[in-house]
Every structure is written in structure tokens, then in C-alpha cells.
Amino acid sequence: MSKRFPTGAGIVIIVAILSVASFINLGLLDVSRWGLAFRNLAIFSRELSPPRWDILPVLLPAIWETIQISFAGTILGFLLSLPLAFLGTHTLFNQLITTVARGLVGAIRTVPSILFGIIFVIAVGLGPKAGVLGVALYTVGYLAKIYYEAFEAVDGEVIEAVRSTGCNRLQLFRFAILPETFNTLISQLLFMFEYNIRASTIMGFVGAGGIGYYLVGYVQMLQYQHLMMAIILIFVVIMAIDLVSFRIRARISAPRY
Amino acid sequence: MNTIKPKISKPRFTDDTVGLVLRAKSLWHSYNQKNFVLEGVDLDLKEGMSMMVLGRSGSGKTTLIKILAGLIRPSRGQVEYFFDRDATPSSRVVAYIPQNLGLVRNLSAIENVLMGVLGRTPTVATMFGRFRAVDHEQAARLMADLGIGDKIDKKIWHLSGGERQRVAIARALIQNPRLILADEFVSQLDPVTSMEILAMVKKLTQNKIAFLATTHDVLLAKEYADFVVVMRNGKLIMPAAFKDMIIEEIMKDGYE
Ligand SMILES: Nc1ncnc2c1ncn2[C@@H]1O[C@H](COP(=O)(O)OP(=O)(O)OP(=O)(O)O)[C@@H](O)[C@H]1O
Numbered sequence: 001m002s003k004r005f006p007t008g009a010g011i012v013i014i015v016a017i018l019s020v021a022s023f024i025n026l027g028l029l030d031v032s033r034w035g036l037a038f039r040n041l042a043i044f045s046r047e048l049s050p051p052r053w054d055i056l057p058v059l060l061p062a063i064w065e066t067i068q069i070s071f072a073g074t075i076l077g078f079l080l081s082l083p084l085a086f087l088g089t090h091t092l093f094n095q096l097i098t099t100v101a102r103g104l105v106g107a108i109r110t111v112p113s114i115l116f117g118i119i120f121v122i123a124v125g126l127g128p129k130a131g132v133l134g135v136a137l138y139t140v141g142y143l144a145k146i147y148y149e150a151f152e153a154v155d156g157e158v159i160e161a162v163r164s165t166g167c168n169r170l171q172l173f174r175f176a177i178l179p180e181t182f183n184t185l186i187s188q189l190l191f192m193f194e195y196n197i198r199a200s201t202i203m204g205f206v207g208a209g210g211i212g213y214y215l216v217g218y219v220q221m222l223q224y225q226h227l228m229m230a231i232i233l234i235f236v237v238i239m240a241i242d243l244v245s246f247r248i249r250a251r252i253s254a255p256r257y
Numbered sequence: 258m259n260t261i262k263p264k265i266s267k268p269r270f271t272d273d274t275v276g277l278v279l280r281a282k283s284l285w286h287s288y289n290q291k292n293f294v295l296e297g298v299d300l301d302l303k304e305g306m307s308m309m310v311l312g313r314s315g316s317g318k319t320t321l322i323k324i325l326a327g328l329i330r331p332s333r334g335q336v337e338y339f340f341d342r343d344a345t346p347s348s349r350v351v352a353y354i355p356q357n358l359g360l361v362r363n364l365s366a367i368e369n370v371l372m373g374v375l376g377r378t379p380t381v382a383t384m385f386g387r388f389r390a391v392d393h394e395q396a397a398r399l400m401a402d403l404g405i406g407d408k409i410d411k412k413i414w415h416l417s418g419g420e421r422q423r424v425a426i427a428r429a430l431i432q433n434p435r436l437i438l439a440d441e442f443v444s445q446l447d448p449v450t451s452m453e454i455l456a457m458v459k460k461l462t463q464n465k466i467a468f469l470a471t472t473h474d475v476l477l478a479k480e481y482a483d484f485v486v487v488m489r490n491g492k493l494i495m496p497a498a499f500k501d502m503i504i505e506e507i508m509k510d511g512y513e
């Protein structure tokens with residue numbers, strides 16, 4: 001006679017065991033190393049200050065480039081993700097077409113953004129052009145998925161009502177699916193732009209333009225005060241864009257009944 | 258090739274189909290291949306006639322309407338539509354109004370009405386939101402006839418329930434249909450408004466457009482339909498019973 005174990009408690013215990021095991025394997029519970037780590041961090045943070053305000057003239061154009069890479073990459077990615085999401089919607093197309101479209105989107109999503117950066121640096125050379133293309137593909141992987149899911153979530157009755165007028169797929173998309181999901185599309189697009197500021201920063205690590213290039217350089221040359229200045233600048237820009245974007249998103253996604 | 262268009266089979270005209278607009282022959286339907294939601298429904302609809310289907314929740318009314326609209330294919334049986342041989346391809350044969358109307362909330366009232374003419378407007382023009390001037394005029398006229406002439410450019414989410422119902426009716430009428438199928442017609446409105454809207458529909462469709470609606474309002478059905486039928490457990494009982502049916506009988510048969 002086995003007494004049934006509560007499922008919730010079982011899951012908690014399994015997760016706890018797995019966590020402790022991986023902490024030990026990865027050396028996180030090694031106390032002597034922790035001491036060393038804290039000492040190094042203390043030295044590092046002492047060397048971070050004071051930030052070098054005088055290098056702002058160099059960093060401002062660089063972060064402006066990062067913002068542009070993010071913007072252009074997001075827009076390009078958005079334009080590419082619309083048709084892919086259209087083709088990936090079960091409401092509109094048969095299993096074969098949706099599977100191919102979704103497979104492509106899934107494959108794109110598997111590739112880390114930095115790898116796209118490297119690939120496009122090889123393809124089109126160093127500079128922001130590679131960054132824009134990298135961010136664009138990265139964007140497609142996410143937006144297309146979010147979009148086809150939004151398209152499929154449109155109320156079935158609305159779809160049927162419009163279908164019953166004898167329209168075709170494009171018209172069904174234009175008159176039912178697009179207006180019903182418009183707010184979601186725009187708010188996800190803004191969110192992606194916000195998010196892509198970070199992705200664009202990383203693009204510079206591999207020479208695909210923007211402030212990331214300076215970040216890596218300062219780390220390699222141990223110029224921690226320069227590094228601090230760059231980090232403060234990125235922080236301010238990300239906060240500002242998050243704030244503006246949040247305000248806009250809050251406005252457009254206000255519920256309407 | 259175009260799988261999203263409702264499928265309607267070609268009619269076969271014979272002597273006993275004169276004056277018919279629709280004939281459903283022994284419709285069976287199951288959503289799960291096990292229990293049947295419709296169990297052999299036969300239905301004839303004549304031109305210009307109005308019929309109301311009563312029945313309690315879950316009896317299969319919506320399923321029947323969707324099959325008649327060509328939106329789902331019955332597991333067994335078939336639906337035939339009969340319309341004049343010279344009917345222009347530009348007029349849709351069947352217009353469908355779903356239970357919750359299926360209006361697009363983010364578009365204006367007249368845009369929702371104009372959706373009724375998508376099938377007869379060039380695709381490229383519609384992509385830019387452009388429609389023929391005659392269709393615009395017809396939409397505006399229908400909306401004025403239905404008493405929402407001043408709401409033309411209002412977004413759907415600005416409108417009251419009764420006004421939305423009128424938009425859905427206009428979207429159906431602009432298709433120049435031979436038959437309007439309406440699921441749970443006016444059931445979300447107060448009695449006075451529902452009577453008013455039904456009277457209006459009756460005036461606009463009289464003797465020209467067949468009208469089949471489901472409802473759970475026995476009084477309303479008796480008042481406005483030429484025929485009342487009751488659906489129970491997937492079967493139509495009292496097929497084509499006349500409107501002189503005594504309410505008590507209907508209640509006893511359909512709702513016990
Ligand atoms: N898409 C579906 N998939 C599976 N089962 C369904 C589906 N739609 C309806 N059913 C089932 O079929 C039966 C009949 O449903 P239907 O919607 O036709 O009833 P109804 O008479 O319109 O009810 P109501 O008055 O509540 O609208 C119900 O038991 C319902 O659960």
C-alpha cells in the first residue's frame with residue numbers, strides 16, 4: 001500500500017536537491033574562493049571610481065550609435081517578423097505552411113545575438129551595419145513568435161464573422177486579425193526596442209558598432225574608471241528609454257470594451 | 258484552394274425545390290467522434306420566411322447555425338442552398354451573425370459594416386481601406402435605416418449593446434443575402450429594444466430575405482417568427498410547427 005506523496009512538496013524537494021547539487025559542482029559553495037572573490041571585487045570597485053567624465057565626448061556618439069542600431073534593427077526585424085508571423089498563423093494557413101514558418105522562426109531564436117553579430121561582421125565587415133542586421137534577426141526570432149501567438153488568440157467568433165463575408169486571407173488579416181491585435185503588436189514592438197538597447201550594446205563586443213566596442217576595450221586595458229563612465233551612461237540611457245516606452249505602452253494598452 | 262472561405266455545395270434544382278432557399282438533409286455532428294451534438298436534423302427554409310429555433314443551452318443551436326453557414330462541416334448529412342440561377346456572384350447567399358456578434362472593436366461602425374462587401378471588392382483597394390462609392394452609400398443608408406446614422410464613425414467599443422446589434426445587422430444586409438443566420442439574436446438586450454430591433458429587421462427583410470435565428474425567448478419567437486421549431490438534445494422537434502403553438506406546449510417539449 002503506497003501512500004500518495006503530495007505533488008507540490010515532491011517538486012519542491014526535487015528542485016532543492018538539483019540546486020544544491022549544481023551549486024556544489026560549480027564551486028559556488030567553496031568558502032575559501034568566496035573570500036578571494038570578495039577581496040578582488042573590493043579592489044575592482046575601488047578602481048572604478050571616480051568615473052572619467054572627460055571621456056563623454058567620445059562615449060556620447062558611441063551610445064547614440066548603439067541607440068540607432070537598436071532602433072534600425074528593431075524596425076527591420078519588425079518588418080521581417082510580420083510576414084513570418086502571418087504565415088505561422090493556424091487560423092490562416094494549413095499545417096505545412098505554419099510548420100515551415102514556425103520552424104524558421106524557431107531556428108532563428110536558437111542563435112544567440114552575439115553569434116549573429118559575429119556572422120554579420122564576417123559577412124558585411126566591421127561596423128554598425130553588421131550590428132543592425134544582427135539585432136534585426138535576433139528581433140525576428142522573438143517578435144514573430146509573439147505575433148503569431150497573438151494572431152491566433154483573436155476571438156474565434158470575430159474570425160468566423162469576417163470569414164463568412166467571403167473575404168480572402170489577406171482581407172481577413174487586414175480587417176480582423178490586425179485591428180484586434182494592433183495594441184499588442186505595438187506594445188511588444190516598444191518592449192523589443194527597449195530590450196534591444198542591451199542586445200545592441202553587446203554587438204560592439206564583436207566589432208559590430210556602438211558603445212560595446214569601448215566597453216571591451218576598457219576592460220582589456222584595465223581602464224576601470226573609463227569603464228565606469230560607460231556603464232553609467234548606458235544605465236541612464238536604458239532607464240530613460242524604459243521610462244518613455246513604459247509610458248507609451250501603458251497608454252496604448254489601456255483596456256477598451 | 259482558398260480554405261478560409263465557407264464551403265457551400267452546389268444546388269441541384271428539382272421540382273420539389275421550387276421556392277426553397279435552403280435544405281438540410283439529416284445532419285449529424287460530433288465534435289469528438291463519440292457523442293453526437295446533432296442527431297439527424299432535417300430543415301427546409303423557404304424564400305423570405307422567418308424561423309426561430311428555440312432550445313436550452315447546449316442543445317446544439319450554435320452548432321446547427323455554424324453548419325448552415327458553412328463554417329463547420331457536418332459529420333454526416335449535407336446542406337444545399339438554392340438561389341436563382343441568374344444570381345450575381347457579387348451577392349453573398351448567406352450572411353451570418355454570431356452569438357456575440359463578432360464585430361471588430363478597434364474599427365469604426367461603418368468599417369465593420371463594409372466588411373460585408375469584402376468578397377466583391379478588389380483585394381488591393383481593401384488593403385488601403387478603400388471601398389466603392391456605391392458600397393459606402395449603401396452602408397450609410399442601411400445604418401441610417403437602422404437608426405445608427407449618427408454613429409457611422411464611432412469605434413465599436415464606444416457603442417451600446419443595441420447599437421452593436423444594429424451594426425451586425427447592417428453588415429449582414431449589405432451582403433444582399435438570400436438568408437440571414439443569427440445566433441442568439443438580440444438575446445443580450447432588454448425586451449423593449451429587442452422587440453424594436455426585431456420589428457426593424459422584419460421590415461427590412463420582409464418577403465425578400467429568409468431569416469433563421471436561435472433564441473431562448475419564447476415570447477419573442479412567437480411574436481416575430483413565421484415558424485418556431487424547438488431543438489432538444491440535437492434533434493429538431495415539432496419540425497416547422499406553426500406559430501399558433503401554445504407557449505405552454507413549447508415550454509413543456511423543449512425545456513422540461
Ligand atoms: N468547438 C466545440 N468543441 C467541442 N464541443 C463543442 C464545441 N462547440 C460546442 N460543443 C458542445 O456541443 C454541445 C452543443 O453546443 P452548442 O453551442 O451548439 O449549444 P447551444 O444550443 O448553442 O447552447 P447555448 O444556448 O448555450 O449557446 C455542447 O454540449 C457543447 O459543449
Ligand SMILES: [Mg+2]
Nearest residue numbers: 318319356441
Ligand atoms: Mg449557442
